[in-house]
Structures are given as C-alpha cells and as structure tokens.
Amino acid sequence: MSIEALNQIWNELQRACIAGSNNVLDNESLKRLFPVLKISGEAAPVFNKILTLLEKAVADGSPSSLLDAAHLVSSVLTTQSCFSASIQSTDHAQPCQVDYPHSKQLSYRELTALNTALTSQGTTRLDILNDAAKNGMLTDLRLASNLIKTLSDTNSDIVALASDALVRLGSQVVPILLRRFSASSPEQCNFRLLTVISSIQKEKSLELYSRCAIKGCKEIRAAAIPLLCAYGNSSKEREIIANAVNDKAREVRSAALYALAQLGDEAAVTAIKEAVFGKSFDIALKALMSSESVLVEDTVIELLDAFSDWTSPNNYGKFEYLVSVLNIHKGFTVKL
DSSP states (O other): OOHHHHHHHHHHHHHHHHHOGGGGTTOHHHHTTHHHHHHHHTTOHHHHHHHHHHHHHHHHOOHHHHHHHHHHHHHHHHHTTOOOSOOOOOSSOOOOOOSOTTOOOOOHHHHHHHHHHHHSOSSSHHHHHHHHHHTTTTOOGGGHHHHHHGGGOSOHHHHHHHHHHHHHHGGGGHHHHHHHOOTTOOOHHHHHHHHHHHHHHGGGGHHHHHHHHHHSOHHHHHHHHHHHHHHOOSHHHHHHHHHHTTOSSHHHHHHHHHHHHHHOSHHHHHHHHHHHTTTTHHHHHHHHHHOOOTTHHHHHHHHHHHTOOTTSHHHHHHHHHHHHHHHHHTOOOOOO
8 A cells, every 4th residue: 555645644633633623524545545545444444444443434523433443543653654644646656754762673582572471470571571661672563552551550660661661662652552541530641641742641631631620530630730830831621629628538638739839929828728727637738737838828827827816725735736747848947
C-alpha cells in the first residue's frame, strides 16, 4: 500500500482523536481511501482490519473503533519507519523520517525478547528491562501495549521503567493510553495511566483532568485535582478545586486543600481557613502549614484567637492540635 495514502489516513485520524470521534462521521477523505485499503488487504490482513475499523468509525462515530484504527495505522507506519506528518512525492522513493525523536526500531529478535520480559514473571526480567532502558530499547511503539499492561505490575521498579518509556514515546502513544484509561475504576493502573498522560500532555489535557476531578472515582478525583492546580489557571479549574473541598471522600478533600495551599492567594487561603471550622479541620491545618503564602502567618494568628476560648472543651482540643501542628510544621514555639 502507498505510504502516502496511509499517512493521509493517519492525519485524518489524528484530527479525529483530538476533535472527537464525530469528526470522522461520513468523512469523505477517508472513504476515498477505502478501495486502496481493500486491495492492500488481499496482500496483508492488517489492512483489512484497518478498513473494517474505519468503516465502523465512519458509519457510527464509534470512539473505540477510531482508537483501534489509529493504533493499527501508527504501528504499521512506525514498523515501516515512515511515520511522517507530510510526504512529498518524488520520482524516486525516499526514506521517510520518523517525527518522534525518541522512537527506536528494534529487530524482531529484540522485540520478542522484550515483550516476553514485559509479560512474564521471574527474577531476571527486571535486569533485562533495566539494560533495555539504559540502551534506549524500550521506546519502540510496538512495545506500547505491553508497557501499558506493565503499569499494573506489583514491582514498582518495573512500573517506573514502563512509565518512563511511555512518556518518552510521547504523543503518538496517547490514543492508546486513553483507550485503556478508565476514570471510574479505582484500580491503581488507572492512576498510573493518568500520571503518564499528564506527563506527556501537560496543559493539553485540561479537559480530561476536569472530567476526572468531577466524575471519576475518588482515587482518580484525588489524582486529577493537583493536575488542575498545576496546569490550569482559569476560573473553571478554580471552581472545581473549591467545590472538592466539601467532597464526601477524605482523600479528595485533602487533595483540594493542598492544591489551594499551593495556589496560596487570598481566595485560596480564605477557603482553607473556612475548612478549618468544618469536618476537614486536621487536613486543612496541615495544608495551611504547607503553604508558602505570605498570608499564612496572619491566618494562623486569627485561628489561634478563634480557638483560644478554653472554656469550651471542643475549642481547647482544636487549639491544642493547632499548636502542635504549628510547632512541627513551621518551627513556631507556642506554649499552652
């Protein structure tokens, strides 16, 4: 099959993955390439698979079919060393340049050995993967699927190697990561997937972080809130963080309060101070102490004054806790 035609399909799929699967509905540019895929499918079954997925995506805008097609097309292009945003036709065939500098092409033997190490159990696989990482051998796109599966591994060293390799693969692997990611599942691999996605995409995936912070399971909501703080600065992100301060889940409230502490402006510190008088008293105090804001000292004085009525047993307990937190976190010397 013409690499130029396959690159045209890839470019259309990239646009659709960014703009949404509806962008591929009745896409005439893709439809015109179906006959070419059908002919190529007679020689290589992978093109029949791509054609089937594209036909489904064009017919009903199926997101899963779109992502599967993007994965297959990118794998074929990378295997052929022809991953290129634009191809210029010439009278003589010219090798295409891979536009992802961290991608590496492995031999079949190397690829098989690393896939085995990623999917098997045993004491030697960490050494194999460590050596491969040192030699830059884990950044072959054909390893992506098993690298993602490895994010569920119980060995933290192997998880770190897989995460680093996926980040190095860059934006080309994002459609595959998104297909595997589930914001509603509390499994640890989803937290790790979100971490990898954010390391690659940064502020480009703010919409994803926002959805996760609102609709995800409590573990994912807690993981998404710091990302909103790190990469978002609009009123929308601030509102999501502020609302999370009153969440039912303690870990979500904690993430929101620490995010506000990091922001450290007047509105953020005021929100933390208000939380001190609610059910998140202990978390709010520790979050406040972690902030580098110049407003913290005045806020602490206000709180000491507010809880200084020792005639109330409840107030005395809070006052005592506040003093202990101050002494530990800020090096103050406050005596009861």
